[in-house]
Amino acid sequence: MLSTLGTRRGQAPHSRACYSPQPVLTPTLVGMIATQTEVTELTDITIRRISVSDMENNVYLLTSKTEGTQVLIDAADDARAIAGMVAAGSGDCSDWGNLQLIITTHSHWDHVRALEDVATHAEAMTACGTADEADIAVPMDLTFDNGDTAELDGIELEVIELRGHTPGSIALVYRDPEGPAHIFTGDSLFPGGLGKTNSPEDFRQLFQDVTERIFDRFDDDTVIHPGHGEPTTLGAERPHLREWEERGW
Numbered sequence: 001m002l003s004t005l006g007t008r009r010g011q012a013p014h015s016r017a018c019y020s021p022q023p024v025l026t027p028t029l030v031g032m033i034a035t036q037t038e039v040t041e042l043t044d045i046t047i048r049r050i051s052v053s054d055m056e057n058n059v060y061l062l063t064s065k066t067e068g069t070q071v072l073i074d075a076a077d078d079a080r081a082i083a084g085m086v087a088a089g090s091g092d093c094s095d096w097g098n099l100q101l102i103i104t105t106h107s108h109w110d111h112v113r114a115l116e117d118v119a120t121h122a123e124a125m126t127a128c129g130t131a132d133e134a135d136i137a138v139p140m141d142l143t144f145d146n147g148d149t150a151e152l153d154g155i156e157l158e159v160i161e162l163r164g165h166t167p168g169s170i171a172l173v174y175r176d177p178e179g180p181a182h183i184f185t186g187d188s189l190f191p192g193g194l195g196k197t198n199s200p201e202d203f204r205q206l207f208q209d210v211t212e213r214i215f216d217r218f219d220d221d222t223v224i225h226p227g228h229g230e231p232t233t234l235g236a237e238r239p240h241l242r243e244w245e246e247r248g249w
Helices: 027-036 078-088 116-124 130-135 201-214 234-247
Strands: 002-004 038-041 045-052 058-065 069-074 099-104 125-129 142-144 147-152 154-159 170-175 180-187 223-226
Touching: 002 142, 027 038, 038 116, 058 078, 058 154, 058 223, 078 116, 099 223, 116 147, 125 130, 154 201, 180 201, 201 234
Parallel strands: 069 099, 099 125, 125 142, 180 223
Antiparallel strands: 002 147, 038 045, 045 058, 058 069, 147 154, 154 170, 170 180
């Protein structure tokens, strides 16, 4: 069950009536994907990550250990690879597991190339930041604003709006009950700096949001999972905030 403080749209979830997953999940493909998937075990959920396309976009899958509920973050590209990760996460290579929600961190084209295919085949709901909805061709079932919460069986995510890379970029916070918080930042925060902005005003907005809504609120052991590249921690990045501000990126 999905309980959310975001804004619901009127349409029904996507349909996969014409989809047959068996050709997608061949044993060879599943085995190949398994070797390329980074798995992080937390107290109550498992985080899986694959990198897709020549832009090396990260796609994240969160799976509840108790309920089996799955949430996908950024269906960036390669629906077949995503299908393999979902199947591996569910332990069932015959279907799309229990994927209930696909959250898009921002509207840029490289983060949504597989969104329509995955949403349709998995019959999953779709969500993004409110201000980015108009720039995503795939219809959204939900939109999120700063401070909203997506609460599914076994998985709860806090939404943080990080304006600047796009008007409606969002980050998603998972709080491990026995460990550090984990934040999925899309293209707003990376190891070594902030995401690209198109004007000094956009950079100042992004720097302000990242500083006030992430660095000022979360501890140094908080793990950052970016839209490209490897994870980092706030402690590793915090000493460089002034440098980022001075250089403007």
